[in-house]
Amino acid sequence: MKKSLLTIILLTIATVTFAQKNFIDQPYVETAAKVDTLLVPDKIYISINLNEADSRNKKSVEEKEKELEATLKKLNIDTEKDLSLLDFSSDFKSYFLKGQNVIKSKMYSLIVKNAVQAGKVLAELESVGISNVTVERTEYSNSEEILLELKAKAVEKSKLIAERLAKPLHQKIGKALFISDVNTISNALQGQAPGIIVRGMGNIYGARATEPIFTEFQKIKFEVQVNVKYVLE
Template identity: 55%
Template sequence: METIAEVDTLVTPDKIHLMIILNEEDNRNRKSTEELEASMFRVLKSLSIDLKKSLSVIDYSSEFKKYFLAGQKVLKTKMYSLILKDAQTVGKVMAGLEREEISNVSISKTEYSKSEQLLLELRAKAIMKAKRNAENMVAPLNQKVGKAIYISDLETASITSQLQGKVAGVQIRGASSIYGSRASENIMIDFEKMEFSSKVNVKFIIE
């Protein structure tokens, strides 16, 4: 007896990567990159975010990059990666940074931290579903399903590669900065749930 079974589930991302770019030319009051950096630290600390665990420099040199423009003018830019756990905190961070004239903030990637364990659980459920399917098929024949002699994982592994590095759909509400004013309230963000699935092919002995 050969049967194919598939199970799936939806989960909310719990590892959200933000890219923060600090540039002295990106704010109306021409604050220096150092001033913007200090403001960013202040905002994140006020939200009880662990900077050592969640914040890192993503600039390839880990130092200020210098862009030489016309004449002797120099632009200093620094890029950070910030990892947060939920949409509510993401909204608070984006609104807080916006109020400090740090608006070059983007969501670069979303992940589910327990994806490997979830895929293992889904694979097990798919195998059990395959067994139930087989039992239902042989029941009218007054026969039973015996041991499984072949199991093939058809698609579980491909789900990880499909999700890796991609950003789930994002819906932003209350971002007054989009219309040219400073964000007076926290930005409300909703993330589309991520889909995980497992599909197996199982062959059983019929008794």
């Protein structure tokens, strides 16, 4: 039994070695191709902190919640779908004590589709006294499909490169022997905007401030690279 097992292992090793030798012995050309694109984010995540301390305890968190919902609905935002409480385990995201009073706070996450809509949200919330708002990050919703399309284009580009390399040698490119998805890069993390916090735009720009601070976000870069080996005929 042990002898049979050893024979099978040796045969397997020999087969793998033979396959590798056949591959190495074949004339081939190896190419690397990179393709990228820039896309406007269609998902912008905004965090909204409702804190009683922001209004010097004149408004409760419950009152601020009603103002928040009314403001967003005025902008035709589906609060049932696009607005969520970040802490689902309790009614209040956090609270702290000040003297004998409990200062309550809730943190919400809002998704909007573009920078213009984000700007309108920031401006409208500021107008009702909700100014503790932060743009957290940006995303592109169909990123997986985009990456697949880019990989297909990269393979096409690799074949074109191989053909150009073989042409001066009066040779042709045959079938692909090996394809490797070397690298996939997305600057979605770079699309984050943690430093954009809007607090009291009217105080900064005066009573004339009616426009949002920004109207566009950095585009998200998607980049892929493939390595392909082609038979050189």
